[in-house]
Amino acid sequence: MTEEFNESMINDIKEGDKITGEVQSLEDKQVIVHVNGGKFNGIIPISQLSTHHIDNPSDAVNVGDEIEAYVTKVELDDENETGAYILSKRQLETEKSYDYLQEKLDSNETIEAKVTEVVKGGLVVDVGQRGFIPASLISTDFIEDFSHFDGQVLELKVEELDPENNRVILSRKAVQEVENAKKKDQLLQSLTEGDVIEGKVARLTNFGAFIDIGGVDGLVHVSELAHEHVKTPEDVVAIGDDVKVKIKSIDKDSERISLSIKDTLPSPFESIRGEFNEGDIIEGKVVRLTSFGAFVEIKAGVQGLVHISEISHKHIGTPGEVLEAGDIVSVKVLGVDVENERISLSIKATLPNEDVVESDDETTKSYLDTSDDEEDNPTLGDVFGDKLKDFKF
Known part of the structure; x- marks a missing residue:
């Protein structure tokens, strides 16, 4: 009879089978289940009720619940011809979870999961089992x-x-990267040259400051930080500063944006109206030399041109024969045009000379009247020289 009993059990429900059943009762450390089609009841130890730690069986199931589970063992009592199925609901949940997660991984789709624990190395989440988000994959931003x-x-x-x-x-970071790329594209499409917008200083380099304007970084070259000469960006701005910038140019294909803080600030030329007049003799600092003359700063952010013909009574081939950047010189004001932000200056008019020659009025008039597209007007290369070679992202 015992052999017949064992044989019937083997042909009935065996280890590894998936069963369905109804929760009959909840005990302290286990759950009793009526197994559909089974000869005996099933027992689910509390450790096999859920993929997560639980303190009480009621945290996972209730009496009357229909459940699925795997048979992990069949216990038989040959003497009394009774037995029990040892079941695992956790094993089935884990299997289903892996199938679901593999499907999402293959299709590159996102899922939602609740954070159940914060640990030293990252976050633990519930994905039908224990999932982990390492600290490096939590965000595109640094989070302490x-x-x-x-x-x-x-x-x-x-x-x-x-x-x-x-x-x-x-990974939460991977989701953010996709979202950020979409926002960046939308922002690039919405920007127009000449727009004045708000931004935040993201990082500084020796050639300028990168400004975050809403998910996209634009560069304010050091020459565009202020009207006055700026030696290093740190002299004007700091990381985290909120700034107003003007869009000078946009290359949407390469995602390069050129910005200016200087263009959003009042022109220093407005402050000199009536301060400097034709004939005044003042001191200034030579800030740069060009092939056609020297630019002299007479007030912070205000520069005038000493044409090469106004540097010396003697004929010179280049301004560098007489001057160096940083020299302090006396200059005579030959003309002021505040509207066009031009000042014509002369060094030679302040110097003694036995054979005094009058200032070249035609040269002065030419500079003050020159429009932006004429050859005598200083180019960006003249103004910034070698600094332009560092203009990169």
Whole structure:
């Protein structure tokens, strides 16, 4: 009879089978289940009720619930011809979870999961089993304290699955990167040259400051930080500063944006109206030399041109024969045009000479009247020289 009993059990429900049943009762450390089509009841130990730690069976199931589970063992009592199925609901949940996560990984789709624990190396989330978000994959931004994520439901991408080692790695950063790319594209399409917008200083280099204007960084070259000469960007701005910038140019294909802080500031020329007049003799500092003359700063942000013919009574081939950047010189004001931000100056008119020659009125008039597209007007190369070679992202 015992052999017949054992044989009937083997042909009935065996280890590894998936069963369905109804929860009959909840005990302290286990759940009793009526197994559909089975000869005996099933027992689910509390450790096999859920993929997450629970303190009481009622945290996972209730009496009357219809459940599915795997049979992990069949216990037989040959003497009394009774037995029990040892079941695992956790094993089935884990299997279903891996199937679901693999599908999302293959299709590159996102999932939502709740953060159940904040640990030193990242976040633990509920994905039908224990999933983990390493600190490096939590955000595109640096985050020092993760505690505020506890209890939050996050949108995530599956990064790695390893069922054999119960390893599920997820990424919030990957989702943010896709969102940021969309926002960047929308922002680039909405920007127009000449727009004045708000931004935040993101980082500084020796050639300028990068400004975050809403997910896209634009460059303010050092020459565009202020009207006056700026030696280093740190002299004018600091990381985190909120600034107003004007868009000078946009290359949407390469995502390069040239910005200016200087163009949003009042012109220093407005402050000199009536301060400098024709015939005044003042001191200034030579700030740069060009082939056609020297630019002399007579007030912060205000520069005038000493044409090469106004540098010396003697004929010179280049301004560099007489002057160097940084020289302090006396200059005579030959003309002022505040509207066009032009000042014509003369050094030789302040110097003694036995054979005094009158200032070249035609040269002065030419400079003050020159429009922006004429050859005598200083080019960006004249103004910034070698600095332009560093203009890059």
